[in-house]
Amino acid sequence: MVTESAEEYLEAIYKLGEEGQPVALSTLAECLEISSVSANEMVRKLVERKLVLYEPYKGVSLTPAGQAKALAVIRRHRLWERLLTDVLDLSWDQVHEEACRLEHATSPLVEERLAQLLGEPKTCPHGHPMPTAEGEMAVEAGCPLAELTAGQRARVLRVPEGDDALLRYLATLGLKPQVTVQVEVAAPFQGPLTVQVGEARHVLGRELASQIVVRPL
Amino acid sequence: MVTESAEEYLEAIYKLGEEGQPVALSTLAECLEISSVSANEMVRKLVERKLVLYEPYKGVSLTPAGQAKALAVIRRHRLWERLLTDVLDLSWDQVHEEACRLEHATSPLVEERLAQLLGEPKTCPHGHPMPTAEGEMAVEAGCPLAELTAGQRARVLRVPEGDDALLRYLATLGLKPQVTVQVEVAAPFQGPLTVQVGEARHVLGRELASQIVVRPL
DNA sequence: GTGTATAATTAGGCATGCCTTAAGAGGGTA
DNA sequence: TACCCTCTTAAGGCATGCCTAATTATACAC
Numbered sequence: 001m002v003t004e005s006a007e008e009y010l011e012a013i014y015k016l017g018e019e020g021q022p023v024a025l026s027t028l029a030e031c032l033e034i035s036s037v038s039a040n041e042m043v044r045k046l047v048e049r050k051l052v053l054y055e056p057y058k059g060v061s062l063t064p065a066g067q068a069k070a071l072a073v074i075r076r077h078r079l080w081e082r083l084l085t086d087v088l089d090l091s092w093d094q095v096h097e098e099a100c101r102l103e104h105a106t107s108p109l110v111e112e113r114l115a116q117l118l119g120e121p122k123t124c125p126h127g128h129p130m131p132t133a134e135g136e137m138a139v140e141a142g143c144p145l146a147e148l149t150a151g152q153r154a155r156v157l158r159v160p161e162g163d164d165a166l167l168r169y170l171a172t173l174g175l176k177p178q179v180t181v182q183v184e185v186a187a188p189f190q191g192p193l194t195v196q197v198g199e200a201r202h203v204l205g206r207e208l209a210s211q212i213v214v215r216p217l
Numbered sequence: 218m219v220t221e222s223a224e225e226y227l228e229a230i231y232k233l234g235e236e237g238q239p240v241a242l243s244t245l246a247e248c249l250e251i252s253s254v255s256a257n258e259m260v261r262k263l264v265e266r267k268l269v270l271y272e273p274y275k276g277v278s279l280t281p282a283g284q285a286k287a288l289a290v291i292r293r294h295r296l297w298e299r300l301l302t303d304v305l306d307l308s309w310d311q312v313h314e315e316a317c318r319l320e321h322a323t324s325p326l327v328e329e330r331l332a333q334l335l336g337e338p339k340t341c342p343h344g345h346p347m348p349t350a351e352g353e354m355a356v357e358a359g360c361p362l363a364e365l366t367a368g369q370r371a372r373v374l375r376v377p378e379g380d381d382a383l384l385r386y387l388a389t390l391g392l393k394p395q396v397t398v399q400v401e402v403a404a405p406f407q408g409p410l411t412v413q414v415g416e417a418r419h420v421l422g423r424e425l426a427s428q429i430v431v432r433p434l
Numbered sequence: 435g436t437g438t439a440t441a442a443t444t445a446g447g448c449a450t451g452c453c454t455t456a457a458g459a460g461g462g463t464a
Numbered sequence: 465t466a467c468c469c470t471c472t473t474a475a476g477g478c479a480t481g482c483c484t485a486a487t488t489a490t491a492c493a494c
Contacts, residue, residue, distance in 0.1 A: 005451065026471065038452055040473065045450095056472060057460065087304070088330040098327055105318035113305040222481065243441060255482055257442065262480095273442060274490055 002051070004104040007073045008032060009042055013052060013060055014070035018139070022059025071131040072111075077103040078124035078131075079114040085125045086118060092125045092176075093167035126167070127158030127177030127213075145181065146193065146210035153182045154214035166208075173202050175212065219268070221321040224290045225249060226259055230269060230277055231287035235356070239276025288348040289328075294320040295341035295348075296331040298378075302342045303335060309342045309393075310384035343384070344375030344394030344430075362398065363410065363427035370399045371431035383425075390419050392429065 002010070012031050016023040029039035043060055046052040051066035062070060080099040084090040090098070106114075112133065115121075121130055131137040142157040156179045159170055170176065174197045185194040190206045219227070229248050233240040246256035260277055263269040268283035279287060297316040301307040307315070323331075329350065332338075338347055348354040359374040373396045376387055387393065391414045402411040407423045 003450075024471080034451090035453065036472075037454080037474090042451075084327070084330075088327065088334055090326065090330060094326065098324060101322035101324075102319065105322045107315060107318075109307065109311065110301070110305065110315055113301075113307060117305055220480075241441080251481090252483060253442070254444090254484080259481075 002049070002069060005042065006046060006051075007069070007104055009039075009046060010051060010062065010066055010070040011073045011077075013062055014067065014074065017061055022053075022055070022061040024059045025054075028060060068135045071135045071137055073103055074137070075131040075133070076106045076111050076114075078128065079111060079118065079121070080106070081124045081126075082118050082121050083114055091168075092171065093164040095125060096161050096164070123158070123177065124161065125177075126161040127156065128161060140215070142213040142215045144210040145183075145195070145204075145212040145214045146206050148183045148186065148193070148214070148216065150183055150186050153180060153217045155180050155217060157213045157215055159213075160211050166211075170212075173204075174198055174200065175202075180217070181214065219266070219286060222259065223263060223266075223268075224286070224321055226256075226263060227268060227279065227283055227287040228290045228294070230279055231284065231291065234278055239270075239272070239278040241276045242271075242273075245277060285352045288352045288354055290320055291354070292348040292350070293323045293328050293331075295345065296328060296335065296338070297323070298341045298343075299335050299338050300331055308385075309388065310381040312342060313378050313381070340375070340394065341378065342394075343378040344373065345378060357432065359430040359432045361427040362400075362412070362421070362429040362431045363423050365400045365403065365410070365431070365433065367400055367403050370397060370434045372397050372434060374430045374432055376430075377428050383428075387429075390421075391415055391417065392419075397434070398431065 009028070009032065012028060013023055016027055016031060025039050025043065026036050028043070029036040032039065043052060043054050046060075046066065047054050050063055051069060052060050052062055054060050077099045080102045081092075081095040084095040084098055085092055115133065123129055129137050129139055140157055145154065145156075148154055156175060156177050158177055159175065160166060175181070179197060182196045183193055184196055184201065187193070192203050192205050193209050194201060194203050195209075226245070226249065229245055230240050233244055233248060242256050242260065243253050245260070246253040249256065260269060260271050263277075263283065264271050267280055268286060269277050269279055271277050294316045297319045298309075298312040301312040301315055302309055332350065340346055346354050346356055357374055362371065362373075365371055373392060373394050375394055376392065377383060392398070396414060399413045400410055401413055401418065404410070409420045409422050410426050411418060411420050412426075
């Protein structure tokens with residue numbers, strides 16, 4: 001088995017490597033908020049255990065075994081997030097941190113029962129896809145809300161999961177997965193977007209809008 | 218905050234000290250399956266943090282602060298056990314080990330919501346009392362089933378929580394908290410008890426019967 | 435009272451996972 | 465080419481939590 005720490009590394013490597021590129025050691029270190037020396041050390045151990053591949057100055061990538069472990073951790077994380085929101089009634093800005101701790105204390109049995117109880121959910125509360133028990137994860141294609149032009153309608157697919165304050169703000173706007181938005185004005189020169197959400201109209205900074213992934217309708 | 222390890226110690230000291238006596242270092246070490254040297258070391262740290270009192274050759278006992286922390290951990294443990302059995306449908310022999318891990322990954326918020334969801338349960342699935350959020354725990358008085366005499370009826374209060382095989386066996390007998398049992402025969406010389414449980418009649422070794430706490434009716 | 439078994443402690447180590455400091459390697463630019 | 469900056473690695477440390485072996489302290493029985 002792997003330690004909690006190693007699970008965190010695998011998870012981070014997976015998320016940072018989703019664009020297909022190997023992850024630079026320094027990027028990994030920054031993401032995990034540790035020194036790059038420590039990251040180097042752990043990566044060496046993960047290489048020994050054949051969970052990652054590492055080429056200096058190129059980066060770290062997951063082996064199939066490493067990817068399987070990473071996806072299992074992500075699955076547990078997102079299942080807990082769903083339980084915490086759907087069953088325990090926590091708000092979506094409170095669940096990420098909690099799930100970060102619970103994910104390492106979860107047996108395959110509990111993982112399975114969580115999934116059953118929740119009805120094999122397809123996403124976490126923030127719209128990110130749920131890996132299957134078999135270690136598959138299909139990321140629904142979309143584009144940043146920031147790229148839409150005036151008049152376009154779209155359905156929100158997912159929002160960032162780690163920033164509590166941002167999530168609280170998005171909740172006040174009603175900007176959550178499955179919701180339909182329509183861009184009214186997209187100000188030029190990377191200016192703000194005016195979007196309609198339900199009955200309400202909101203003005204979003206382009207930076208914020210670029211973090212929200214939508215599927216144009 | 219205290220580490221997971223320290224939480225385990227506090228929990229063990231609480232449980233071993235329920236008879237009111239301080240806990241011998243060696244007893245503690247045996248219960249936690251560590252060397253007495255390690256136990257000594259940790260106890261010293263807990264003394265420093267004013268969570269326990271220690272007198273060599275006398276034993277370890279909890280300070281009020283230590284007892285509060287111990288009860289909080291026990292509360293989380295038992296709340297998780299209830300969730301795992303009542304909501305996730307695990308059997309009562311599977312939940313102790315799972316809860317041992319989850320209890321250390323639980324915030325006060327999740328603890329509170331668990332209690333709400335479960336309807337402020339008064340006991341764990343094995344019948345042990347639930348500490349309140351305020352750190353109170355009332356142990357219902359009872360006696361071992363082994364002490365009853367022929368003809369006596371009693372209600373099962375609680376069974377041991379740590380022995381999976383025993384719990385599976387008790388489940389097949391229907392011997393669980395709230396169930397009414399009647400002693401038909403109590404064989405002399407510490408012989409077995411014949412008890413009626415529901416429609417069925419079972420023969421229990423005296424040793425087993427001494428681990429089941431009941432309230433005579 | 436004294437001896438002995440048991441309990442406790444000291445001394446010294448090991449693994450994990452983090453750190454800082456400093457030295458070496460790679461690559462781009464003046 | 466030489467310099468510089470960044471990335472990487474080596475060396476040495478620290479805290480936690482565990483270990484064994486050897487020593488010392490205590491309590492209880494005779």
